[in-house]
Amino acid sequence: MSSEEAINEKAHIREREEKPRPDEERQEHHSNFVNNFQARIQNPLYGISREDLLKQVEEFTRAHGMEEKTELFKKGALLAQSPAAFEEIPELTEEDRVTIRRETTHKWTQPRALYWTVIICSLAAAVQGWDQTGSNGANLLFPQEFGLTSEAGNPNAEKNEWIVGIINAGPYLASCFVGCWLTDPLNHYLGRRGTLFFCGIFCIFSVIGQALAQTWEQLFVCRLLLGLGMGPKATTSPVFAAENVPANIRGGLVMSWQLWTAFGILLGSSANLALQGTGKIAWRLELGSAFLPAVPLTIGIFFCPESPRWLMKKGRYNKAFRSFVRLRNSELQAARDMFYVHRQLVEEFAVLRGSTYVSRFVELFTIPRVRRATLASWVVMLAQQMCGINAIAFYSSTIFFNAGYSTRDALLASWGFGMVNWLFAFPAVWTIDTFGRRNLLLFTFPNMAWTLLATGFCFYIPESNAARVPLIALFIFLFAAFYSPGEGPVPFTYSAEVFPLTHREMGMSWAVATCLFWAAVLSLTFPRLLSAFGSVGAFGFYAGLNIAALIMIFFLMPETKQRTLEELDYVFAVSTGQHASYQLKEFLPYWVRRWVFFDKKAQLKPLYNFDEVESITVFEKGAAH
Template sequence: MGCKGSTIPIFCAENVPAAIRGGLVMSWQMWTAFGIWLGTCANLAVKDTGAMSWRLQLGSAFIPAVPLLIGTYICPESPRWYIKKGRYRNAYRSLQKLRNHEIQVARDLFYIYAQLRMEATLTNMDTNYAQRFIQLFTIPRVRRATLASFTVMLAQQLCGINIIAFYSSTVFVEAGASVTEALFASFGFGLVNFLFAFPAVWTIDTFGRRTLLLFTFPQMTWTLLAAGLCNLIPKHLTAHLALVALFVFMFAAFYSPGEGPVPFTYSAEVFPLTHREVGMSWAVATCFFFAAILSITFPPMLQAMTVTGAFGFYAGLNVVALVMIFLWLPETKQRTLEELDYIFNISTSKFMAHQCFRVLPWWFKNWVFRMKVGPCPSLWAFEGTAQSDAFIEKVKAQEKERRENERQGNERRASQAQ
């Protein structure tokens, strides 16, 4: 599980173009949600088989694993990994399978090679795994990526999704459902979690990773709090179970396009190639470590605080995660893995100051007071990209100058003809 979580997002991020990287990398999370839903289907299918039901539940995971194993032999190796090992011919062949045209292949081959050469001038390439792990916290550019990936992975556990994913049947039984009703409610939770991951295929590369998180975390906060408060309704009323299930499903619907796919996509793209494998390993270890803590602590928390208290506690942690994301998570939407080096070379203090004293006032003026104050101020701009305001103005100025020159030329030709 740990190897899969570390390897697949990196493999996807290194293979796909920047413009669609988010949508394709997050498909891993989408199909993970599909697998969780299939697990709830298996639970329903074998619920009446008696003492051997748990064996059938575990064994059912073997069925989809076989075609996945076969499919791995079809996938081409990462061209970035080939170039890192000096196997340029293999990298070229791999890119031929991943790009539409030979020109794109040659362009990306040179782009990756140039990026590796630049990284070699900044980092000692002759290091072992332990040394590169230490460099996650000592090299400023890598340290900022480590902080960002740690934040987004920790937020996935702080939001409370796994207290429902791990203990959904327990939560619904506490809400007054029978065992069968709890299994069907868990089935519904898994289905919502899967279906609402589909919008992120489009939104993650249009609205962006950071924007999705800043929008969905407040929604997860109030839906989780509402689900907890609905447990105060007397259990003999139908509204008790119905409202708990409704808000839990709404919570899953907001989680799936935001904090569901973003952490692994984000962590796979923020590290330089020299530290990508160790950085992603650190990020995944962070996620699974806190998932383990959550799974151990939730049952005693449920006994001590009841469902209402536990859900309220995690609703508060959603607010903490929202603040951390706002202060420490730069946007990476549609940036090449090479352009991200520039973004993460900006100091954390400068980024935090920009968020607090420029972005936050702009947000209040634009969305609260409804003042038209222009686009959100940006801390960086890349020459030659459509996202750069300076570049857009430059193109407009050049077009205006071209039209003026064309008009003057027409006037001169007209006067000469007369």
């Protein structure tokens, strides 16, 4: 019996031992979880009487050998059931209440272990950014080294453009077709930490191999091997952070993936600029330098606590509690979060039965709740490539060179792009949990569209005009400034949240494979697109894709801000049609009234109804529930 099957069996045994809810109430609860027609967001402890809840806690601690923690878990369970009414829970001491109040008043005060986890995940992101930027500078030199130039009149120009494109696309091709899909088995057997160690090894030695390549074929193979590390790393790191971080600051910390990917791009651009004077070997050093951040990632991962949710999924509850204690400010918070996750696991395993690799993949498209998360993550990941950011991240040096810059100035302008991309990612640390993931995208996509269109039109300015080059750079920098706090951090943060624990690795594999597949398509086709359409046509094409992405996000992407990972089960049980209809009939008219006509009295009817058990009600009604 597999570990997941074992936890399934334990969950069913415990449910039989515990006093069940009425059949019709349980049926309604599971129905809401899979198809949430009433848009109710339901606490997994909803509808359980105080007496039954405390009995469940006793069974829980007995089943997992934690009897000495029974009283602690009772307080944690009562708190998890009625988080807004913690002041009225008599079992809590004043010290307990102070701790819970500080979750709101001092939400950024977190244990070192939690921040260390975020730092390691940030290092993983920096490796990702540096890896993709090394090729940006190397594109100016390695084609000459391997006879892949595409000057006018060269009979092999078109063929060489495709070869350069496929070399740049190599890591993304390997990631989307192989690397991302290794995530599920790697996480199953190695855990989150072991998977990141595996990725670190590939990210060290493959980039060194790129620097030593003697033919373009060897360079291509090394870049394919790099993709075997990039795929599981990009998939696991945001999940690892999302599972360890409390809901009220999850967006701000998990979005560090984008913040430090942007920092990695800046570091790579800095390395390209610093190494541009080293002659013919500059491209080798630019590609090989990306191993530097991979070394502390590979070593530092062993000092992080393993994801407690992953440990619970594997049935290792005692280790999970120790991990939660390291990641929270008090044992009460650890007990609350652990019991809450446990109850949701019982609900998930009762409904979502995927236990094999193939069945979990199939269920991404067959179980309504999971299918909606699959669609939303696909939209937001596809949109990241549709917006055109990686056309600039991969080829900015080439774009600036074509605009009239010298090689050195093109690298300097690329460094400026990297700096803007990084600096403007910082505001998202606060805005992503304040304005929300969806609202950030609805704001940034129109602005990315017009800045790309303006960039393209600037290529109509005659080369003799001194304003041509600065204006092209200005609008590219403005594009990066709009991208970084919006579409930059949202996709990986969002995709790491939206899948249930039973399908989280497989779902994130799907999301990242989507992102990297289209990154590969973009990397492969952009040299030829630039040649065929010209700079004006290429930028105009991506401006149009931004508008298409905006429409998809508006209708197909639910909001997830400040919801626990478990509450999101109910958000994504609302049908796609119901969500899209709400946006068209409720949200859009409200937005026009409020922000076009500035009607301050305009009110937006909420889509979701949150069912939370009030503590006093439970205490008074007791078993009446």
